[in-house]
Amino acid sequence: MTRDLDALTSWNADWRGLRVAVLGLSVTGFSVADTLAELGAEVLVLSESATEEYQRLVPLIGARLWIGDLGSVPEELRDFAPEVVIASPGFAPAHPVIVWTREQGIALWGDVELAWRVRDKVLRADGTPAEWVFITGTNGKTTTTQLTATMLVAGGLRAAPCGNIGVPVLDAVRDPGGFDVLVIELSSHQLWYLGLTAPAAQPVPWAATCLNLADDHLVWHGSAAAYRDAKALVYRNTRTVCVYNRADEATRRMVEEADVVEGARAIGFGLDIPGPSNLGVVEGILADRAFLDDRRNTALELTTLADLAAHGLDAPHIVQNILAAAALARSLDVEPAAIKAAVDGFHLDAHRIEVVARGGGITWVDDSKATNPHAAQSSLHAFPGAVWIVGGDLKGVDLSELVAGAGATVRAALVIGADRSHLVDAFARHAPAVPVFEVVPGDTEEVMTRVVELAAGIARDGDTVLLAPAAASFDQFTGYADRGRRFAEAVRRWIEQDTSSEQGSAGDAGGSTPEGSA
Secondary structure, eight states: OOOOGGGOOSTTSOOTTOEEEEEOOSHHHHHHHHHHHHHTOEEEEEESOOOHHHHHHHHHTTOEEEESOOSSOOHHHHHHOOSEEEEOTTSOTTSHHHHHHHHTTOEEEOHHHHHHHTGGGSOOTTSOOOEEEEEEOSSOHHHHHHHHHHHHHHTTOOEEEEETTSSOHHHHHTOTTOOSEEEEEOOHHHHHHHTTOOGGGOOOOSEEEEOOOOOOOHHHHSSHHHHHHHHHGGGTTOOSEEEEETTOHHHHHHHHHOOOOTTOEEEEEOSSOOOTTEEEEETTEEEEOSSSTTTTTOOEEEEEHHHHHHTTOOSHHHHHHHHHHHHHHHTTTOOHHHHHHHHHTOOOOTTSSEEEEEETTEEEEEOTTOOSHHHHHHHHHHSTTOEEEEOSBOTTOOOHHHHHTGGGGSSEEEEOSTTHHHHHHHHHHHOTTSOEEEEOOOOHHHHHHHHHHHHHHHOOTTOEEEEOOSSBSTTTSSSHHHHHHHHHHHHHHHHHTTOOTTTTSGGGSSSEEESSOO
16 A cells, blocks of 8 residues: 555654665664654664664664665665655765665655654644744855854744754754744755655745855755755745845845745845845944834844954854844844844854964964855955965865955965865966965874964964865865864964974975975
């Protein structure tokens, strides 16, 4: 008998015996398996690797676990004959198991779709599930998600940041305490899976935003157009407010083309003076001209650039994040005073334009989380004339435009990572006046030690050395956090040793090869 999957849109629906294959066993994969087991489904988890803890837990929750090569479709999966396959976000559209699933006509879900289907497990006092707020963008997603949730809590709402930020949506949905609002960071991978969702199970968010759009994850999606189309899905079915970036025309077009609930408003944010139905900056004041009755003639003050500077939150791209978050929070009736209080107590995550040390007249900044060109460009604008540490796994993205623009204003570039040759060529073609130094691969710790010694020899009194790699980190590190941590440790060692400028020169860089004059 064929199961009617459209009927499975409640925690209280009959999920018993539904055969579901779960692809991947990271934190997201386990949340999916755990949820399905609790619902009474028959679950087979397939993964190429798993921690000892997950290997122990999967059988305990009543699911089966298969570990092996997923470069082809395992016989165990074929024999299981799943009615639904739920994939962790890392599985790209071209992955052999994903291709097979679609060719077989098997329903393919992501974890967000499952979470929307069972969102009524814990209800609010009025008997309805939590509202959902969607946040995506090439950059700034995590910061904006945290800001929005913080503002909502300051406004008296029970809110939780979740999704791509690190807490699976299913964990938030199943939290016995319940929430008024779930603020959900969505990656382009998760949005691609939502694009496959049947109408009966498509999420209907209260509000949504795409903060910005620039090329990223092109290998995963296959093209820039496919990446853009995935991001645009964030606005689908939005009920009240679509928040877009006035400085990014692509986000405006997404809103204009989106299929939203009738009556949903388009609200723009930007660093310029806002018109009616927008948020922006007027004479150093962050102003709301969207969520008030007389928005044609007046505005509400949210905070000031001076106050943001006092908290280290005045970098232009962070101000944009604050404005976007404020728009989302205001759509849920959070008062301006609560927004200001939330921002005053907010701290950026580690590895996001974090000043890790000052010594020898040099300011050392860790923005290891700048894993794509758009994020690195924002950092370079915040720290003009910096000594720039750049490179890693470029994920198929061409950095020529970045180098030709903001990159041409840097004092020098220190190129690291697996794709160094592409970057060295880009500087030679588009910014030949910039001194470029290539740091050859070596021990992970030694790479950052050489980078810091070299940077210290190049930087002058009053300069900033900026780690903003514009690339992923897995070619040399376990993640962007590991990359940033090792950078900070190397900086502190250099300061403690009171390294002389001669020790930090290009000639003592321990294997660094100058590709241009310093």
